[in-house]
Amino acid sequence: MKYLRVYADANGESHFEDVEVELTLVDFAPPAPPMNLSAFTPATRFGFLSAPLGWYGDWHPTPRRQIFFQLSGEIEVEVSDGDVRRFGPGSVILLEDTWGKGHTTRVVGTADVLLAVVQLED
Numbered sequence: 001m002k003y004l005r006v007y008a009d010a011n012g013e014s015h016f017e018d019v020e021v022e023l024t025l026v027d028f029a030p031p032a033p034p035m036n037l038s039a040f041t042p043a044t045r046f047g048f049l050s051a052p053l054g055w056y057g058d059w060h061p062t063p064r065r066q067i068f069f070q071l072s073g074e075i076e077v078e079v080s081d082g083d084v085r086r087f088g089p090g091s092v093i094l095l096e097d098t099w100g101k102g103h104t105t106r107v108v109g110t111a112d113v114l115l116a117v118v119q120l121e122d
Contacts, residue, residue, distance in 0.1 A: 001038065003092035006079060008061070012100025014079040019094070041067075046118045051107050061102035062095035065120040073113030078104045 005017040023036035053073075059080075070091040077093070078084045080101040086108065087093065097103060107113045 003067075003094055004085070004087075005094045006062070006077070006097050006103055008097040008100035008102075013081055014061075014097040014101060014103050015081050016079055016083050016085060042121045043118045044121055046116065049115045049117050050112055052112050053107050053110070055105075055107040055113075057105040059102050059104055061097050061099055064098060065094075065096050065122060067118050067120065068093045068095065069116040069118070071114040071116060073107060073111045074109030075113055076106045076108045 001021045001023055003019050003021065005019050006014055007017060008014050021038045023038050025034045026037045028035050028037050049068075051073075068091075070087055070089055070093070072089050074086060074088045076084060076086045079097075080103070088109075095103075
């Protein structure tokens with residue numbers, strides 16, 4: 001399984017990093033058959049976020065470490081090193097650029113965007 005990490009380096013510049021998560025076969029919910037599971041990450045709370053088509057968030061850092069699970073719609077994210085990527089349903093993005101220039105986000109495509117947001121411990 002893979003997800004994308006957005007982070008700030010020592011100079012406050014933001015970057016993308018593709019992260020691979022190891023899954024291990026475990027008896028997660030017996031008597032159901034074993035399933036592949038990753039290690040757990042502590043989280044503090046979750047919510048849902050919706051933004052309309054055309055919404056644009058100019059340069060900003062994320063207010064805290066949080067992971068986004070994109071449920072519908074399409075977004076375009078730019079990091080300060082100039083890299084730009086688009087994400088659609090099923091994308092998972094870990095935001096850790098809590099300081100520095102941050103990133104921009106734009107809702108693109110043909111529909112509003114809906115995300116599940118899980119806020120993580122610092």
